[in-house]
Amino acid sequence: MSSQLISLVNTDRIIGKHVFGNLYDIDPKILNDKDFLHNLVLEAVKIANMKLVEIKSWNFGGKKGGVSVIALVEESHIALHTWTEYNYATLDVYTCGENSNPQAAFEYIVSQLKPKRYQMFYADRSSE
Template sequence: MQATQIAQGKIPVIGKHYYGEAYGIDPELLSDEERLRHIVIRAAELANMHLVEVNSWRFKGGDKEGVSVIALVLESHIAVHTWPAYGYATVDVYTCGERSDPLTAFRYITAQLRPKRYTINYS
């Protein structure tokens, strides 16, 4: 990118980023590492992303207990972090390119989590 493009405010859109927080989720679902992995994998498929690798971790320790699932996709990433003690999760989907649809992935994940409410941000 040239400095003149930046100075003139003509910065091309390089990626699409949807992220948010979900509240009032069943703690049992938020503790189910395998189910969360499947949700993230399916979200990538539905959003036309090319999955490179998925890793997940289960953390134990009272109110800090939870699951993190991170999918590396050719276009960028999907991340879900959960806190079952609070019925709370964060969802982060970023993609580059024109063919993938991060909003579809975000909506699928939040629909599967069935929160009482959620926020969505775009940048």
């Protein structure tokens, strides 16, 4: 029985594409505009050829306040978190979809937020 399980893992492994990063020196007015950020992530879902399940956005307060936007997609998610005090955002785009393009979503969001600099990382998320 365990050899069958190993065989299934080897032939039917799930491969995910994970693009994530840090965005620095962004206009704080943009970082605190919940509606703009919500629509930005919504458009990124389309650009990446993902299928939206639900999207939520909210402001969070305190000294390190900002906005969070989470798009749940059939293939996985897009998460954007901003901190206006630091002119900073983190972006996470993960998909298991064979036809979706997380890098396109990441690059689109970066192009609209216009950070002075950013870091982008890629991880192959697979079962092997």
